Amino acid sequence: MSTLKPATPFTGRESYFPGIGPIAYEGSRSRNPLAFKVYNPEALVAGKTMRDHLRFAVAYWHSFTGSAGNDPFGPTTLDYPWNRATDALSRATRRADAAFEFMSKLGVPFYCFHDVDVCDEGDSLATYEGRLKEMTRVLAERQEATGIQLLWNTANLFSNPRYMHGAATNPDFSVVARAAAQVKACLEANVALGGHNYVFWGGREGYSTLLNSNTRLEQENLAAFLRAARDYGRSIGFTGTFLIEPKPMEPTKHQYDFDAATVIGFLHRQGLAGDFKLNIEANHATLASHSFAHELQTAADASMLGSIDANRGDPQNGWDTDQFPTDIPDLVQAVLVILGNGGFTTGGVNFDAKLRRGSVDLEDLFHAHIGGMDAFARALQVADALRQEGTLEEFRRERYASFDEGQGAAFRRGELSLEALRDIASAGEPRRPGSGRQEYLENLINQALLTTPLA
Amino acid sequence: MSTLKPATPFTGRESYFPGIGPIAYEGSRSRNPLAFKVYNPEALVAGKTMRDHLRFAVAYWHSFTGSAGNDPFGPTTLDYPWNRATDALSRATRRADAAFEFMSKLGVPFYCFHDVDVCDEGDSLATYEGRLKEMTRVLAERQEATGIQLLWNTANLFSNPRYMHGAATNPDFSVVARAAAQVKACLEANVALGGHNYVFWGGREGYSTLLNSNTRLEQENLAAFLRAARDYGRSIGFTGTFLIEPKPMEPTKHQYDFDAATVIGFLHRQGLAGDFKLNIEANHATLASHSFAHELQTAADASMLGSIDANRGDPQNGWDTDQFPTDIPDLVQAVLVILGNGGFTTGGVNFDAKLRRGSVDLEDLFHAHIGGMDAFARALQVADALRQEGTLEEFRRERYASFDEGQGAAFRRGELSLEALRDIASAGEPRRPGSGRQEYLENLINQALLTTPLA
Amino acid sequence: MSTLKPATPFTGRESYFPGIGPIAYEGSRSRNPLAFKVYNPEALVAGKTMRDHLRFAVAYWHSFTGSAGNDPFGPTTLDYPWNRATDALSRATRRADAAFEFMSKLGVPFYCFHDVDVCDEGDSLATYEGRLKEMTRVLAERQEATGIQLLWNTANLFSNPRYMHGAATNPDFSVVARAAAQVKACLEANVALGGHNYVFWGGREGYSTLLNSNTRLEQENLAAFLRAARDYGRSIGFTGTFLIEPKPMEPTKHQYDFDAATVIGFLHRQGLAGDFKLNIEANHATLASHSFAHELQTAADASMLGSIDANRGDPQNGWDTDQFPTDIPDLVQAVLVILGNGGFTTGGVNFDAKLRRGSVDLEDLFHAHIGGMDAFARALQVADALRQEGTLEEFRRERYASFDEGQGAAFRRGELSLEALRDIASAGEPRRPGSGRQEYLENLINQALLTTPLA
Amino acid sequence: MSTLKPATPFTGRESYFPGIGPIAYEGSRSRNPLAFKVYNPEALVAGKTMRDHLRFAVAYWHSFTGSAGNDPFGPTTLDYPWNRATDALSRATRRADAAFEFMSKLGVPFYCFHDVDVCDEGDSLATYEGRLKEMTRVLAERQEATGIQLLWNTANLFSNPRYMHGAATNPDFSVVARAAAQVKACLEANVALGGHNYVFWGGREGYSTLLNSNTRLEQENLAAFLRAARDYGRSIGFTGTFLIEPKPMEPTKHQYDFDAATVIGFLHRQGLAGDFKLNIEANHATLASHSFAHELQTAADASMLGSIDANRGDPQNGWDTDQFPTDIPDLVQAVLVILGNGGFTTGGVNFDAKLRRGSVDLEDLFHAHIGGMDAFARALQVADALRQEGTLEEFRRERYASFDEGQGAAFRRGELSLEALRDIASAGEPRRPGSGRQEYLENLINQALLTTPLA
Numbered sequence A, B, C, D: 001m002s003t004l005k006p007a008t009p010f011t012g013r014e015s016y017f018p019g020i021g022p023i024a025y026e027g028s029r030s031r032n033p034l035a036f037k038v039y040n041p042e043a044l045v046a047g048k049t050m051r052d053h054l055r056f057a058v059a060y061w062h063s064f065t066g067s068a069g070n071d072p073f074g075p076t077t078l079d080y081p082w083n084r085a086t087d088a089l090s091r092a093t094r095r096a097d098a099a100f101e102f103m104s105k106l107g108v109p110f111y112c113f114h115d116v117d118v119c120d121e122g123d124s125l126a127t128y129e130g131r132l133k134e135m136t137r138v139l140a141e142r143q144e145a146t147g148i149q150l151l152w153n154t155a156n157l158f159s160n161p162r163y164m165h166g167a168a169t170n171p172d173f174s175v176v177a178r179a180a181a182q183v184k185a186c187l188e189a190n191v192a193l194g195g196h197n198y199v200f201w202g203g204r205e206g207y208s209t210l211l212n213s214n215t216r217l218e219q220e221n222l223a224a225f226l227r228a229a230r231d232y233g234r235s236i237g238f239t240g241t242f243l244i245e246p247k248p249m250e251p252t253k254h255q256y257d258f259d260a261a262t263v264i265g266f267l268h269r270q271g272l273a274g275d276f277k278l279n280i281e282a283n284h285a286t287l288a289s290h291s292f293a294h295e296l297q298t299a300a301d302a303s304m305l306g307s308i309d310a311n312r313g314d315p316q317n318g319w320d321t322d323q324f325p326t327d328i329p330d331l332v333q334a335v336l337v338i339l340g341n342g343g344f345t346t347g348g349v350n351f352d353a354k355l356r357r358g359s360v361d362l363e364d365l366f367h368a369h370i371g372g373m374d375a376f377a378r379a380l381q382v383a384d385a386l387r388q389e390g391t392l393e394e395f396r397r398e399r400y401a402s403f404d405e406g407q408g409a410a411f412r413r414g415e416l417s418l419e420a421l422r423d424i425a426s427a428g429e430p431r432r433p434g435s436g437r438q439e440y441l442e443n444l445i446n447q448a449l450l451t452t453p454l455a
């Protein structure tokens, strides 16, 4: 992973954010809402810049396609000027202009997209392929102009009604083939744009009712589909990481990629573990009854922590609310796992997050991203300080020390039978368990949150 | 699996249910609350008796140890006469008398227990081993007298404070060894009693906070522990099935055996898939955001559906309320999966269920079990009728027919590359998806519930 | 409440359901999916026809506006022929034709609508008022032709982006006034169509974040708004019931009308209790962590049970999935409360339910409603049988008998001071509590479900 | 409310925390885990000391009765030396010594207790009354010695099996009378100890199943009970505040005091609004699907915010986990509401929180309380800074400005009919709604969290 460079500011044929210049780091006391208070891309943390640690990406779909603001009880409330053109490719090009203007002003090194975010798919496969190819050229130009890179792209295999019963897991083979055609085009776009990862999120891969479903066949088909995609990707020169993004439900009532543990098991059983890692989304973790850090740790334990989708849900409901991440204490727990895993290699922090429906000004896009980036930057500072200080790690090391040598180590090596273990136990009751010290450890986190220097 | 026999009525030194005789099948219109309305053990369904299909087991812990009725805000409300003896072995023997009197009157062919259900463990390993051995003798006598068999036993590795930080996953090796000693004794009891299965439920195998936990080491230790147990079990002649019972949380905040998919992945990666299957508990399924049928289907798809713990939770809270199962429509979905999987082999239906705290009469134990057994018997009738009628299966078969031959079958065999799939798709948009017909299929279930003959 | 008549079949300029005739009652063993198996409108239950008991209504929005099938990850999958006309009033008239053809074939006596369901609102208040008036004429004609009556209508004060921050609770007074104009027009339509009730559901009446909200002012404004609406309705001759439909969240993160108890408290404190009752929706109950029966009982205890929205949610997620009601045991609990409250007066059973996204055939509309109507009809039979049989009621009466006379009755009359109560208690510990017999009572319900005659 | 004084250190016959001295404020960079990093009782915030703002109280039950550490799957893990005495009153006295030693070392001005926390109740009413009277004398002595005051006490009407079917809502009048005797004794203890508030929490006031319940009668009885208690309390000189603590469920499946809105409605309808306010518990709020701040705001809007029980739940499960509060951003939202309501009068911040089961050392009691007190102190600093800075308040004021005068104000005064409102609306569509600016406002909170000076 080479060191990332600042983005070069970009404006297309017209400026969509004319009053707003590049967002600068102004320090925590700045009263300028359009400045970073913590995120200083050049600042060094543990020998690496914040930019290189966090590898921020903007998500094309939530911020530029203009569907944000809709919900089951009302249409979009956003009126984005770049979406007003009537011709599909003009609209798509203006959207790309807006996106790269925004991203270069925000100063992120990466972006992510679904195929249909960058251009409407049209009414035939040929049209779809042609438009995607054309937009790949447009995006490549803007990548070149700005230095912004493609963290990952993916095929939207869930919005078109043809996928109502699934894509790779559709009961009709012709829909599976159609989905494959889309993935093929997306892999080609990825290679052309130098993508670092390629993502699968199975929004319709699951079932609505067992009464009409063959879940075994569907999951076997999913594996066959992924193998074909992997083979094709590798054949055309994709050297990045394939990622699966788990989510327990929504839109499908039950999705096969429920959580990290489920996907890890699936990948191993299906011979996909060598090429695939996980893209962990915070709100998907909470929807699966896990914490964000839990899902990250599960992936890390399996050596499969690839990338993350940053956002937060509302603990008071069961929807994927995709709010921007602002809960710094929660992010500290997440970043502790990420740093403990050695940081990102091909992955990064993608803001799969959207404005609240009532946040209808273009300026709100900046507030939202600035807030999320500052929150992660602060979490990075605090997590690094905790690691430098070392008490957490030392506590953990001592707690498990009995497995480092002697009988504990022999047990771990599989050398002790149940009889041998019983004989060890017969020597006497284990000593009274020590305190797990959860409250003390939580206090350490809070103290680090309060006292870690801001810059 | 041989055909099961009716239990022979049993009374110990004193009768604990003197006013209640063997529970008979009296048909659906009987006004006798202490009679089966549907469960007729000798009735044939699909060529097998109800007794052989359902293989009911009573859970020793909820019904006889006397702790039922306690909750976080109050102690037990039950005052069971067999628990009044002050000497541990006398109390244990009376409890066994009560259990076998109850079970033989209820007419179940099986029971299940934790080691510490049958006798208090005492204050040393030697005492524990001695008592368990003595009670194994007592139980064997009563099995012999009644014909009731051991569906499974298990070691309670969660109640004793020594396990507060885990058993097989404890940070202290000496606790792991102590847990192993308990499992060793339980496996020996199992073999002595002719147990059909042996269960692991990891009530403290998980973590309270990541801050003090090494989750990777803990899960590796869990695997080492299970391998040692398996090897020892096989070495002393255990030929039954090892079972893991998944549960997402409670008592541990996060338990490693979250759900079926998690456990299946773990077993495969750890080389345990050949000896282990799953014991699926209804309420654990719902706590993991799944339906009972979902968890059963997940296990069946992996050829790992072993046995079930029958109960129900309250959808309005997140606790393992362990109510007796009475929701017949829900059980129909479950039994459809079980019959579709060929029925039970070594497994059965264990009532891991307890009386409500206010149900304080001994008679309530009968009401509760009768209700649960009738509910399962009815679900069996209805599920069998649906299978005989065949519409569901036929609908499903047709829905996936495109994978039976030609290109669909080639795809399933892994013979189609992404390019080949794309070329197939280029022939034209897939035909408009047919209706999934969920409402129609649900109506079929309700019609079967209304019209399947009761006897 | 007079006795309802069968609907007269109706077809508009063209038939939208040409292959389907009036749905007949054919008994539980009919193999015709397009027939009622239980719902026999003329059958007598407790001296009243099923039609008069259940007072079924079809919801215009889910079944005819054509938005059904959309979700946050994809557009509508339904392609309803009546929605293809390009002119708003033509489309609206065809939709009315389809609705009345469907409803008259289904044989329901009632329907319900939002203003914008029957016609797009257009781009000015005047257009909106004109179209609603014109459609009121069209609907009145079809009511006349079929005999189908208006159970209730309501103003959609949540879809239009102008309501993104609330309607009656909007921080901008001009939006409040605009909402009032809509309610005024809807009340006039109601009176013109002889509506039995008028409903308020506050889909945007709540808050997204406390940081920008004045919740006290907003709720006072809501009360002022409702008082103005009540006064106007009464002034133009509305003699029916005003209803509030509680819902805890969605679309607004927190809605003010959280549940029945919240709304009852609000109505009493705001002087609205004389004119308003509650419209209880099953899925809204479950979203608020209550059972459907709980919400009904809460309303009944306050003499405020007005009408119901029939559907069901998915207990595995937190969304208002609005599935058709098919869970007969659950409906028995609901109907027991409704019958215990004396049945409906102005209210009825409105199917606020929608097809699953994959149920894309027009025929599915029939399957779904037939299933829901049969489920309610069966619940009515069973609940009535339980009431006739009387054990539940008798059990309850005896359980509370100590309050019928003597000191218990004096306590209820407020005649015993704490000192007097203490002196009563000093006579000795209360007798050991009797069993609550929950399992036995649940068994009674299941037995009634199995044995209540189908016709 | 007079200014509170520091507690005078106290040790009973023996010291239970011999190695630990009074906890001092040492500032945020202190490495001493047994020191306050933020809570400086003498520090002034908005003209009042932190001590006077926060009015901290320790909860006797979680920290001193020794039941902490138990859960549904295992007994207590704590072995508190003061609980080892075999005689009830000796044990109770030692416990009081331990409590006052701990509280005086911690430096809290208040404590709270249930009757049975301070002494086992014994087996007759007379014994109970005698012991409570004796312990009231013991506690009064220690209050006198330390200056620590009674924030509130309450009667435990949920643990004893006699209350399994309810206390004030029991179906048996004699249990209601027994509960009244307990409340009478507790009110007398309160007056003797100069209690500032008296609390009712209805842990068994609700129902397990509607099948055996008369919910209307039960809730009327609850009101009669509360009126009798209020009248008696006032008659013996209690001039403090009566408080009801809402909780939606647990232990009772459905509790009548579900949430703040439910209780407020109940108090108003039952004529209790003049004497009663609410005690809002954070974890009870989240169990009811609300945020803590939501419940506080609901109480404040009704002028019924009395006191708070500070803790936090685990968003990943549905149990009342009662963890110590450490989530500072969440507490800032809560303290903003409390300060906006003018701060506490008779109420305070009671730590209704317990150690994790694995936190088995006496020292952990200090870590836990220090962490909670520092978290609240920090939230107080940040919330005050936000209020001084004024942007939030100004934003809110402007947002609702249209109701301050003219037609908006007339509407609020109830002077505009629906027709008048409609005529206002006919002037033209409301201006496009402004942004709600949620992300910007959330960023302000995070900035204040980072930049508010620590001292």
Ligand SMILES: [Co+2]
Residues within 6 Å of the ligand: A245, A281, A309, A352
């Ligand atoms: Co995502």
Ligand SMILES: [Co+2]
Residues within 6 Å of the ligand: A281, A283, A284, A320, A322, A352
């Ligand atoms: Co998401």
Ligand SMILES: [Co+2]
Residues within 6 Å of the ligand: B245, B281, B309, B352
């Ligand atoms: Co179980």
Ligand SMILES: [Co+2]
Residues within 6 Å of the ligand: B281, B283, B284, B320, B322, B352
């Ligand atoms: Co369980």
Ligand SMILES: [Co+2]
Residues within 6 Å of the ligand: C245, C281, C309, C352
């Ligand atoms: Co509704």
Ligand SMILES: [Co+2]
Residues within 6 Å of the ligand: C281, C283, C284, C320, C322, C352
């Ligand atoms: Co709804």
Ligand SMILES: [Co+2]
Residues within 6 Å of the ligand: D245, D281, D309, D352
């Ligand atoms: Co509390």
Ligand SMILES: [Co+2]
Residues within 6 Å of the ligand: D281, D283, D284, D320, D322, D352
């Ligand atoms: Co609590």
